[in-house]
Amino acid sequence: MGDLTVTKSAFKKRITNEPSILTALQQAQEVYGYITPDAVAVVADVFEVSQSRVYSTATFYHQFTFAPRGKHVISVCMGTACYVLGAQEILNAIEDELGIKAGGVTTDGLFSIEHNTRCVGDCASAPIVIIGERWFNKTNTTKMLAVIRKIKKDEQEGAQ
């Protein structure tokens, strides 16, 4: 989850030496958790292009999101190998479990499911689900639902 308290000037300093708009946008995604209007304005400023150009670039790539994501971001790989090994069923089960569709965020802000995750490049271990930084290889519906319920439980206990 991003940190929205990072100021525009701090973000500007951070991306001043970025070689391209794309890497600067990746920084924005990392810092704020999603592409904010302010981030677009700063990137446009640093690279001396219009905000429309920066926004257009960002919307081309699926890796960028334009609304806050959940604390735990779930990506279900939809590459060919994962797909034929049942990725769609895993995704459907996760959607049902969380009550949201891919691209959405749960109301408590804990989970979000990425829209359209393309091949993540580890087809030998298909199907793959990524939650945050954790990779789950050769997984299945039962395993994934158990992982998600565990995270939910941990979060609830942490909150108390």
Next chain:
Amino acid sequence: MKINVNGNEYEIKGASGKTVLEACADIGVNIPNLCYSKNLGLLSSCRACVVEIEGRWNLVPACGVNIADGMIIKTNSPRVLDARKTVLELLLSDHELDCLKCSRTSDCRLKKASEDAQCDAKRFARDKEFVTVDQKNDYIRRNPNKCIMCGRCVKVCAIHQQVDVLAVNGRGFESTVGVAWDKELGSVPCITCGQCVANCPTAALEEAQATNRHDHLQLLKEKIADDKTHVIIATAPSTRVAIGEGFGMKSGTNVQGKMVTALKKLGFDRIFDLNLAADFTIMEEGVEFISKLDNWEGEVKTLFTSCCPGWINYVTMMHPDLIPNISTTKSPQQIFGALAKTYYADKIDIEPKNIFMVMLMPCVTKSSEANRKGIDANSRIKDVDMVVTVREMIRLIKESGIDFKNLDDGKYDDPMGLSSGAGLIFGTTGGVTEAALRTVCEHIMGKKMENIEFHDLRGEKGIKVANVRDLKDKNGNNIRAAVVSGITNAERVIQDIKSGYEHYHYVEVMACPGGCVNGGAMPAHDAIIQDNFGNARNRSKTIYNMDQYNNLRRSHENPVVKQIYDEFLGKPNGKKAHELLHTTHTPRKKYN
């Protein structure tokens, strides 16, 4: 170079670098094309121009391949015709097919190509929810449902105008042309020059009135029908050499007389010539130029013209530090409005509020100028009530069943119908400067000039410079005047001036490349290849010819100008002239 097209040999002259599309157009072989425009370079996005070339296994877009000696091209083989039809049917599959009420119905390139190819518009049709974009405050209306994603608007915005506010958002089938965050154009630094409208092959981009009232032309018809309202119209310089194109006439045909008759038939009470107000602009700007010439306080010692609203939008947003250097003289449109609601109202003894002032304009953003805060001489009365574009007027004339081509020549009405050739050449790039120099040199400085034609300032080059030997500044240097059209060129000149690399005493800027003759709301031309510059060239040629054969070629010699100064305004730049004919400029925010 010899090529073979559809079984016939042709010798192509000046062939180096010519594309198959251009070479075929030269020999009268029509290949439909939607995205190609001579002025924008290669896009190759629509694929409607695919042809067969012997030795290549695939079909190739004619716009993207240069001809070579001995090339054998087929533009009408069954394979080509079938592919072309499919391409067009795919473009039609998600197109909003309300052709009958569409503003571009008579000059839509997609419609024309699909008709010729006898397309089945419903072949690939699918249920699609049409997108609506909230843009009630915009002067340019975007309709994504009619967009074929050719990319011309994006390119002209980025290259010729470099404001770069239009871009492709999203990816694949869901992508649309829009601005940052898919908001209104007013939220980004759009200068509403309208070049995107001029380059749109369909009605995906149109001029709009920035009001909730959808149909302002309906309001105009009601005003004309209302006996109590005195509806007057003034026609911009460049409209008379372009409006005929809407009725199938060649680009650049002078139809001034027919246009006046058509407007009379539409029911306007008086038809006036905006060139007269251009003469006033010259008088005011000329005196302003001389009075400021040696008295600049800031670093920049240049006077920029103020008649182009697109340019004013640009400079007040991007270079607010240059505001003291922009002429305070109003544009001809606003000068005319101010005089109509004061001098003319007095003269014919009608309450200003009962006068409905309409402007006929080649421009998308003149309506934004009419609505600009603080532009009206009297805050309670709007000087210009409505701006009607050339495209809109063509539709009105057709709707009224007027046979434009066969009309007799009419004459402008008194007392505001007489104008000079200097006022007329305002319609093309360089015209304002040339007209100003005629008056400044002769009238204000009292030097007789033998040659009043400044050929350095003519033509379609983006930046033109004249050294005026008859006129010197206090250091004894010749006056240097620059004429710029297209915002990319304007930015270059501004950078040159700011860096001290160049010094100009006077800079004329027109936002549209080529000036008003290439305005955003000029008729879309029915041509094999879209060539906005070519049309602009024909139109400006006619304008210079008309000036040459005009007995009255200097603004200060116009008897009506003299009369209105004597009877009403007093002196140029005097107190009353300042109240009515000058304005102030304020900085604008880039992003809202």
